[in-house]
Amino acid sequence: MEIFFIFFGAIKLANAIYVYGLSKNLIATSFWGLTFILIGVVELLGVVGIYKSLVYLLFGLSWLPMMWSPCTDKIFRINKTTQLIRKIIFLIIGGAAILMRVL
Secondary structure: OHHHHHHHHHHHHHHHHHHHOOOHHHHHHHHHHHHHHHHHHHHHHOOOOHHHHHHHHHHHHHHOHHHOOOOOOOOOOOOHHHHHHHHHHHHHHHHHHHHHHHO
16 A cells, blocks of 8 residues: 555656646645655654654645646546536545544
């Protein structure tokens, strides 16, 4: 799982740079990709305590800006319904990740 998170984060980061170039969407998507990498590194190194909690809190927070960032995966047909579903899913994932570390 750790290796998956590291590679997935790196792929999303590279894809965001390729798709967005220098824009505000690059910042949100890059932050999201970097938190995947951080989670992988934290789990791989076995970090515990406050540092692990902070990384997971950042991971949860990174999902929230993605609600307003357009999807870089051009597989899905983009319309108002799919964008709304994407926002709801990202809100649930981000909120759940935050709540898991706060509570």
